[in-house]
Amino acid sequence: MKNTIYVIVIAVCLLLAIIVFIKSRSGDSGGLDSIxxxxxxxxxxxxxxxxxxxxxxxxxxxxxxxxxxxxxxxxxxxxxxxxxxxxxxxxxxxxxxxxxxxxxxxxxxxxxxxxxxxxxxxxxxxxxxxxxxxxxxxx
Ligand SMILES: [Zn+2]
Ligand SMILES: [Zn+2]
Incomplete structure (x- = not known):
């Protein structure tokens, strides 16, 4: 039971990491966003x-x-x-x-x-x- 929770937590973390990665990639237009x-x-x-x-x-x-x-x-x-x-x-x-x-x-x-x-x-x-x-x- 404990192991299943760990697997779910890791999966969610991975998913979040991927979303953050995609978001930061698509929003990056050469530093223009900082202006x-x-x-x-x-x-x-x-x-x-x-x-x-x-x-x-x-x-x-x-x-x-x-x-x-x-x-x-x-x-x-x-x-x-x-x-x-x-x-x-x-x-x-x-x-x-x-x-x-x-x-x-x-x-x-x-x-x-x-x-x-x-x-x-x-x-x-x-x-x-x-x-x-x-x-x-x-x-
Ligand atoms: Zn002119
Ligand atoms: Zn002058």
């Missing part, structure tokens, strides 16, 4: 000179589209461009809107800091780092 919708907005900008459309998209949508593009073209080593909502070309890249002067520019194209403004030289990343350093020195 919550509404967490952060990204600026994107169209590189088509005739279009120049700039708009904000959800961080989750940004990475979902990047992942789709990468899957469609796995040999490409470059960060894929998103499809523009205005002109329909694959020429939209992540952009930054300068909090100081409002200038829009492409993310990671301007030197030492990914978000350094080519117009006024302000970088939020640099500014944050500077502030953190000052706070540490102040003790």
């Amino acid at each position: 919550k919708r509404g967490e952060e907005m990204y600026w994107v900008m169209c590189n088509n000179p005739k279009c120049k459309e700039a708009y904000e998209i959800d961080k989750k949508d940004y990475y979902t589209q990047i992942e789709e593009k990468m899957r469609a073209n796995p040999m490409s080593m470059q960060t894929p461009a998103l499809t523009c909502r205005k002109c329909g070309e694959d020429s939209v890249y992540r952009a930054v809107k300068c909090p100081k002067c409002g200038h829009m520019f492409f993310h990671g194209k301007s030197g030492d800091f990914d978000d350094k403004c080519p117009e006024c030289g302000f970088s939020k990343m640099e500014d944050d780092r500077q502030k953190a350093r000052e706070r540490r020195q102040a003790g």
Whole structure:
């Protein structure tokens, strides 16, 4: 009688393990699930000179589209461009809107800091780092 209960318990545990395994497998889409919708907005900008459309998209949508593009073209080593909502070309890249002067520019194209403004030289990343350093020195 005792043995039968053990067998049932083991069978149930195995079944649960299989369900958890399948669930975690099917829900795994390359870490995208860890990004919550509404967490952060990204600026994107169209590189088509005739279009120049700039708009904000959800961080989750940004990475979902990047992942789709990468899957469609796995040999490409470059960060894929998103499809523009205005002109329909694959020429939209992540952009930054300068909090100081409002200038829009492409993310990671301007030197030492990914978000350094080519117009006024302000970088939020640099500014944050500077502030953190000052706070540490102040003790
Ligand atoms: Zn466009
Ligand atoms: Zn600026």
